[in-house]
Structure formats: structure tokens, C-alpha cells
Amino acid sequence: MLLEYIEQAFHYIALGEKKVAEMRQLLAGEVRIGAGDTLCKYILLPSLESFHDEHPAIKIKVTNRTTPESIALLKEGSIDFALVNLPVTDPQLEVDKVIEVHDCFFAGPRFEHLRNQKLSLDELLCLPLILLEEGSNSRQYLNSFMQQKGYRLEPEIELGSLDLLVEFARIGLGVSCLTREFVDHEGSTLFEIDLIEPIPPREIGIVKLKNVPLSEAAGAFIHSFFAM
Incomplete structure (x- = not known):
């Protein structure tokens, strides 16, 4: 039972x-x-x-x-x-x-005249910038770096994904801040802009x-x- x-x-x-x-x-x-x-x-x-x-x-x-x-x-x-x-x-x-990882600025063929040149931050900020939207940690890191150097970022375009940043730069709408390790260079028309003061690596x-x-x-x- x-x-x-x-x-x-x-x-x-x-x-x-x-x-x-x-x-x-x-x-x-x-x-x-x-x-x-x-x-x-x-x-x-x-x-x-x-x-x-x-x-x-x-x-x-x-x-x-x-x-x-x-x-x-x-x-x-x-x-x-x-x-x-x-x-x-x-x-x-x-x-x-x-x-x-390393945050760097990349440009397409429309900015070919900048290839193999060293740009100051002043010269970089005169270009049309394409950045990730505010709120992301990577954007906050970039903002902090620029603020330490005495600059304020005013991008032409703000986007929500790396893939869109790549495509917008590729068609020449501006210069995109991308993570070097995540950019597929093989067959790409993008090139990295050489900065006199590169952005420190982050993790x-x-x-x-x-x-x-x-x-x-x-x-x-x-x-x-x-x-x-």
C-alpha cells in the first residue's frame, strides 16, 4: 500500500x-x-x-x-x-x-588621395565621419579618447552595426571608424587611414x-x- x-x-x-x-x-x-x-x-x-x-x-x-x-x-x-x-x-x-582590438578609420576609393598619408586628428575631424551610434561601449571609448585630446566628435552619419559602417565607407559617404580585426581586407576596396596619434587599443x-x-x-x- x-x-x-x-x-x-x-x-x-x-x-x-x-x-x-x-x-x-x-x-x-x-x-x-x-x-x-x-x-x-x-x-x-x-x-x-x-x-x-x-x-x-x-x-x-x-x-x-x-x-x-x-x-x-x-x-x-x-x-x-x-x-x-x-x-x-x-x-x-x-x-x-x-x-x-584596434579602432581605426577606414575609407573607400573616393578618398584615395589620403592613402599612405599621415593625418593629424585635426585633419581627420575635417572629414565626413561615420560612427556607431551613441550608447555602444566602442563609441564611448572613441568619445573618451577624443575628449582627452580636446576634441568633440560630430559625425555626419551614425549607424547601428559594423557591416553598415563598412558599406557606407565603401560607397564613399564618409570615413568610418571600424575595428581593424573585424574588417575583411581580402578583396576589399577599403584602406586604413594612418593617424599620427592612433587610438589606443581596447579589449x-x-x-x-x-x-x-x-x-x-x-x-x-x-x-x-x-x-x-
């Missing part, structure tokens, strides 16, 4: 133990990642491909948001970690640096909440990410 009442509970316990064992062996589970379009395309995708090949049973959820939005999602528990543009200063977050990193343990799947993904 007792067994009739508790038999179903035994089945649930056995099923739960099986699921926990599968997650520890990475036979089940989910990785929830926040990343902007550009970082997802150029940094995250190669890691996602190799991780999925090795652990096909793990579900992968990627939420495309800007760095500030990804951090907000992280704090509310909607994602496990985020791939973001640094610097990020927040006492609630743990930051691991991934790669160093891309992974952020997660301090003192909050990651799931087995999320921890394994980050381990494989840094092992690449």
Missing part, C-alpha cells in the same frame, strides 16, 4: 538523478550567452561551432544586445555570461579579457556575476573558449 503512494516519487527521483548525471557529463543542459552582433559574428561564432560539434546535446541560446543591455540581462539572470566591449567597471561582475572580454556558480554547460563553454 505504501509503495502505491511513493512509487511515482521514486520514479521522479531516479529521473532527476539521471538528468543531473547527464548535465555533469554534458549530455544535456543549456548555455545562455549575451553578445552584440559584431562580437557574435567575429568572435563567438567560431567557438559556438566547435563547442556544438563536441557537445551536440547542449542547447545554445544567444541573445543579441549591446554591452550595457547584455550586462542588464546578466544581472537579471536571463543569461549565464556576456561577451562585451571593455572596459566594464562594476563591482558585481567578474571580467576575463579575451582579445585586444573584448567575458563578464559573469561574481560569486554565482555557472552551470556545467556554461562553465565548459567558457573553458573551451579560452582553450582555442
Whole structure:
């Protein structure tokens, strides 16, 4: 009689133990990642491909948001970690640096006369500038650099993605600030403008909440990410 009442509970316990064992062996589970379009395309995708090949049973959820939005999602528990543009200063977050990148200005054939010339910041700011929209960490980094040099940025065009910045520069609408490591130079008509005072490099990193343990799947993904 007792067994009739508790038999179903035994089945649930056995099923739960099986699921926990599968997650520890990475036979089940989910990785929830926040990343902007550009970082997802150029940094995250190669890691996602190799991780999925090795652990096909793990579900992968990627939420495309800007760095500030990804951090907000992280704090509310909607994602496990985020791939973001640094610097990020927040006492609630743990930051691991991934790669160093360089913000540079690129132009198309319409500005061919500037190729192989060294430009001052004064000369650069006389050109029609195409920049990312305000609010992104990379734009804030550029703004901060220019302010330190005593300049204020007044772009002709502001856009929301790197791919659009590339296309607008390619057809000659202006000079775009792009991340050198994310520009495909092969077959491209774009060239980098040589600045007398180049923009200092910045970093891309992974952020997660301090003192909050990651799931087995999320921890394994980050381990494989840094092992690449």
C-alpha cells in the first residue's frame, strides 16, 4: 500500500538523478550567452561551432544586445555570461579579457588621395565621419579618447552595426571608424587611414556575476573558449 503512494516519487527521483548525471557529463543542459552582433559574428561564432560539434546535446541560446543591455540581462539572470566591449567597471561582475582590438578609420576609393598619408586628428575631424551610434561601449571609448585630446566628435552619419559602417565607407559617404580585426581586407576596396596619434587599443572580454556558480554547460563553454 505504501509503495502505491511513493512509487511515482521514486520514479521522479531516479529521473532527476539521471538528468543531473547527464548535465555533469554534458549530455544535456543549456548555455545562455549575451553578445552584440559584431562580437557574435567575429568572435563567438567560431567557438559556438566547435563547442556544438563536441557537445551536440547542449542547447545554445544567444541573445543579441549591446554591452550595457547584455550586462542588464546578466544581472537579471536571463543569461549565464556576456561577451562585451571593455572596459566594464562594476563591482558585481567578474571580467576575463579575451582579445585586444584596434579602432581605426577606414575609407573607400573616393578618398584615395589620403592613402599612405599621415593625418593629424585635426585633419581627420575635417572629414565626413561615420560612427556607431551613441550608447555602444566602442563609441564611448572613441568619445573618451577624443575628449582627452580636446576634441568633440560630430559625425555626419551614425549607424547601428559594423557591416553598415563598412558599406557606407565603401560607397564613399564618409570615413568610418571600424575595428581593424573585424574588417575583411581580402578583396576589399577599403584602406586604413594612418593617424599620427592612433587610438589606443581596447579589449573584448567575458563578464559573469561574481560569486554565482555557472552551470556545467556554461562553465565548459567558457573553458573551451579560452582553450582555442
